[in-house]
Amino acid sequence: xxxxxxxxxxxxxxxxxxxxxxxxxxxxxxxxxxxxxxxxxxxxxxxxxxxxxxxxxxxxxxxxxxxxxxxxxxxxxxxxxxxxxxxxxxxxxxxxxxxxxxxxxxxxxxxxxxxxxxxxxxxxxxxxxxxxxxxxxxxxxxxxxxxxxxxxxxxxxxxxxxxxxxxxxxxxxxxxxxxxxxxxxxxxxxxxxxxxxxxxxxxxxxxxxxxxxxxxxxxxxxxxxxxxxxxxxxxxxxxxxxxxxxxxxxxxxxxxxxxxxxxxxxxxxxxxxxxxxxxxxxxxxxxxxxxxxxxxxxxxxxxxxxxxxxxxxxxxxxxxxxxxxxxxxxxxxxxxxxxxxxxxxxxxxxxxxxxxxxxxxxxxxxxxxxxxxxxxxxxxxxxxxxxxxxxxx
Amino acid sequence: xxxxxxxxxxxxxxxxxxxxxxxxxxxxxxxxxxxxxxxxxxxxxxxxxxxxxxxxxxxxxxxxxxxxxxxxxxxxxxxxxxxxxxxxxxxxxxxxxxxxxxxxxxxxxxxxxxxxxxxxxxxxxxxxxxxxxxxxxxxxxxxxxxxxxxxxxxxxxxxxxxxxxxxxxxxxxxxxxxxxxxxxxxxxxxxxxxxxxxxxxxxxxxxxxxxxxxxxxxxxxxxxxxxxxxxxxxxxxxxxxxxxxxxxxxxxxxxxxxxxxxxxxxxxxxxxxxxxxxxxxxxxxxxxxxxxxxxxxxxxxxxxx
Numbered sequence: 238x239x240x241x242x243x244x245x246x247x248x249x250x251x252x253x254x255x256x257x258x259x260x261x262x263x264x265x266x267x268x269x270x271x272x273x274x275x276x277x278x279x280x281x282x283x284x285x286x287x288x289x290x291x292x293x294x295x296x297x298x299x300x301x302x303x304x305x306x307x308x309x310x311x312x313x314x315x316x317x318x319x320x321x322x323x324x325x326x327x328x329x330x331x332x333x334x335x336x337x338x339x340x341x342x343x344x345x346x347x348x349x350x351x352x353x354x355x356x357x358x359x360x361x362x363x364x365x366x367x368x369x370x371x372x373x374x375x376x377x378x379x380x381x382x383x384x385x386x387x388x389x390x391x392x393x394x395x396x397x398x399x400x401x402x403x404x405x406x407x408x409x410x411x412x413x414x415x416x417x418x419x420x421x422x423x424x425x426x427x428x429x430x431x432x433x434x435x436x437x438x439x440x441x442x443x444x445x446x447x448x449x450x451x452x453x454x455x456x457x458x459x460x461x462x463x464x465x466x467x468x469x470x471x472x473x474x475x476x477x478x479x480x481x482x483x484x485x486x487x488x489x490x491x492x493x494x495x496x497x498x499x500x501x502x503x504x505x506x507x508x509x510x511x512x513x514x515x516x517x518x519x520x521x522x523x524x525x526x527x528x529x530x531x532x533x534x535x536x537x538x539x540x541x542x543x544x545x546x547x548x549x550x551x552x553x554x555x556x557x558x559x560x561x562x563x564x565x566x567x568x569x570x571x572x573x574x575x576x577x578x579x580x581x582x583x584x585x586x587x588x589x590x591x592x593x594x595x596x597x598x599x600x601x602x603x604x605x606x607x608x609x610x611x612x613x614x615x616x617x618x619x620x621x622x623x624x625x626x627x628x629x630x
Numbered sequence: 631x632x633x634x635x636x637x638x639x640x641x642x643x644x645x646x647x648x649x650x651x652x653x654x655x656x657x658x659x660x661x662x663x664x665x666x667x668x669x670x671x672x673x674x675x676x677x678x679x680x681x682x683x684x685x686x687x688x689x690x691x692x693x694x695x696x697x698x699x700x701x702x703x704x705x706x707x708x709x710x711x712x713x714x715x716x717x718x719x720x721x722x723x724x725x726x727x728x729x730x731x732x733x734x735x736x737x738x739x740x741x742x743x744x745x746x747x748x749x750x751x752x753x754x755x756x757x758x759x760x761x762x763x764x765x766x767x768x769x770x771x772x773x774x775x776x777x778x779x780x781x782x783x784x785x786x787x788x789x790x791x792x793x794x795x796x797x798x799x800x801x802x803x804x805x806x807x808x809x810x811x812x813x814x815x816x817x818x819x820x821x822x823x824x825x826x827x828x829x830x831x832x833x834x835x836x837x838x839x840x841x842x843x844x845x846x847x848x849x850x851x852x853x854x855x856x857x858x859x860x861x862x863x864x865x866x867x868x869x870x871x872x873x874x875x876x877x878x879x880x881x882x883x884x885x886x887x888x889x890x891x892x893x894x895x896x897x898x899x900x901x902x903x904x905x906x907x908x909x910x911x912x913x914x915x916x917x918x919x920x921x922x923x924x925x926x927x928x929x930x931x932x933x934x935x
Binding site: 317 | 831832836840845846856
C-alpha cells in the first residue's frame with residue numbers, strides 16, 4: 238500500500254474460493270464474489286450466516302482457511318489489516334475513548350503520515366456536520382453522532398474499499414433513515430466502493446446497487462434489489478427479502494407462455510420466463526401486496542390466478558396497509574397486504590373470501606421442493622455449529 | 631487526590647452520595663472515621679510534634695522535650711541526603727523493572743488467556759502465590775541464593791561471569807532485585823484488572839486504521855491501560871521508597887545500600903534519636919506526596935477518562 242497518498246478511486250474486490258472454518262463449524266463455504274469498483278454492495282443475511290466473517294476477512298482481521306482475496310487486482314490475502322487500503326465502520330463504532338473526536342478522525346491520517354491531518358479531519362467532520370463537536374470525547378456524544386464520527390474516521394482515509402458492519406443497527410428508525418440517505422450521498426459524492434453487511438433487508442434494498450443474500454456460509458442469490466425481490470430463486474430469499482406466499486405442487490402442463498401447477502386442486506399459472514424449474518414438483522410464490530381479496534368468486538379470466546374460497550383468520554391494521562391472513566384449505570395460510578384506499582375495511586375476520594393475482598406477478602423457485610429448507614429465521618452461529626455436529630455424528 | 635488513580639469513576643459517585651447525606655450514611659461512616667482519627671491522624675500529629683522536639687536539658691539518651699526545633703530538619707537533610715536520594719533511585723529503578731516484567735505478564739493473563747478461563751485463574755493464583763509465604767522468609771531465601779557460598783554464585787564465579795572476590799548480597803543489585811521481586815504482585819494485579827477489561831475491538835480499529843502492531847500498542851493499548859499503570863506504579867513505588875527490609879544488612883543490603891527506611895529504623899530503635907527519625911519520616915512522606923501528585927497530574931487525570 239502506498240503511504241502518503243489517497244486511493245484515486247474505489248477498487249474492485251474479488252473473493253476467490255474462500256473457506257473459513259472455526260473449530261466446530263464452517264462459517265464460510267466456498268465463497269466466490271466480485272464487487273465492481275464504485276458500487277454499493279450489500280451482504281444480507283440472518284445473524285450467523287457468515288456475513289460478518291466475510292467482512293472481517295476482507296478487513297484482514299481474520300485469515301481465510303482457503304481462498305484468495307484480491308483488491309483492485311492485487312492479492313491481499315497475506316497482508317495484515319494495517320497494510321490493506323480498506324477501512325471499516327464497526328458495529329460497535331470502536332471510537333477510541335482516550336482521544337477527542339478530532340484525534341479519532343485524524344488517527345488513520347497520522348499513521349499514514351499524511352500532510353495536514355487535522356485540516357482534513359475538520360473537513361470530513363464538516364461533511365458529517367459534527368465539526369462543532371471536534372474537541373469532545375466520543376462518550377459525550379449521542380449514538381447517532383458517534384456513528385457519524387465512526388463513518389468520518391473511516392472515509393477520511395479515502396479507502397479503496399469501505400466496509401460497513403451493520404453500522405446503523407444501534408440507531409432508532411428515524412435516525413437510521415436519515416443516515417441511510419447520508420451514506421448513500423457520501424458514497425456517490427466520494428465514489429468509493431462500499432461493502433455493507435446487514436440483516437436489515439429494507440436497509441439493504443434502499444441503499445445497495447447489488448445485494449447478495451447469504452445463508453449458512455453461502456450466497457443464495459445475488460442481484461439488483463428489484464430483481465431479487467421480483468424473482469427470488471430460493472424460498473430462503475423469497476422469505477428473507479420481504480414476505481412471500483409459497484405453494485408446492487406438480488406441473489400439469491406447459492405452454493409457450495406459462496406453466497400450470499396444480500395447487501390443492503386449483504390451477505395456478507406462472508409465466509415460463511419467471512420460473513426456474515419447469516417440470517416435476519415445483520414451488521411457486523407470489524408477494525402479499527400483489528394479492529387482491531374478493532368477497533365473491535371473481536369471473537374467469539385467463540390472465541388471473543384465483544385461489545379460494547378461504548377464511549380470513551386475522552386482520553391487522555398497520556397504517557399504510559392492512560394485513561390479512563387467509564386460510565385456504567389445502568394451500569395453507571396466505572398473507573395479503575391491501576392498501577388502505579377507503580376508510581374502514583369491508584372484510585372481517587371469519588369472512589369467506591377469494592384471492593386473486595395477475596399471472597405475471599407469480600414466480601417459480603429453483604429449490605427442490607422435497608429438500609427445500611423451510612425458512613428458519615435468525616439461526617445463530619452456535620445453532621449452526623450444533624446442527625453440523627449432529628449432522629456429522 | 632492521588633487516590634483518584636485507583637478508580638475510574640469515583641467523582642460522579644462521590645458527588646451522588648454527598649447530595650443525600652442522611653444520618654444513616656453518617657452512622658455507617660462513623661467506625662471508619664473513628665479508626666482513621668485514632669490510628670492515622672493521632673500518630674501523624676504525634677510524629678509531627680516529635681519531629682520538632684529538642685533534647686532534654688539534663689536528660690538521658692532518648693529523652694526529649696516538646697519544642698520547635700526546626701533545625702532537626704536541616705540536620706537530617708544534611709546528614710542523610712545520600713540515603714534519601716538512594717531510596718528514590720532504588721524505588722524508581724525497582725518500579726521500572728516491575729512494570730517491564732508485569733506488563734507482558736498481565737497482558738497475557740488479561741487479554742491473551744481470555745479464551746481459557748482456567749489458565750487465567752491458574753496464572754492469577756501463581757501471581758498471588760508468593761503471599762502465602764512470609765515476606766521476610768522469602769527475602770531471607772533470596773539472601774541464601776545470593777550468598778557467597780551458594781550454588782548460583784559459585785557457578786557464576788566458576789564460569790568467570792563474576793570476579794572471584796565479588797559479592798552479590800550487600801550490593802545495589804541485590805537490593806533492587808529484592809524490591810522488584812517483592813513488589814511485582816502489587817504491579818501485576820492492578821495492571822491485570824485494567825487489561826482484563828480492555829476491549830480488543832479498539833485494537834482491531836487501530837489496526838484497521840493503518841497502525842502497525844507497535845503503534846497500536848503505543849497509541850491505543852498503553853493509553854487505555856493507563857489507570858492500571860498509574861495504580862500499579864504507585865502501589866510499588868510508595869512502599870518501595872520506604873522499605874527497610876530488603877536494604878537491611880540482615881537481608882539483601884549492606885553498609886553502602888542503606889535506604890531512608892533503614893535510617894529511620896536506626897534512629898528510632900537503635901540511636902533513640904526520635905526527633906531525627908520523625909523528621910525523616912515527615913520528609914519521606916511529603917516527598918512521596920509531592921512526587922505522586924505531580925505524577926498523577928501528568929500521566930493520570932487527563933487520560934483516565
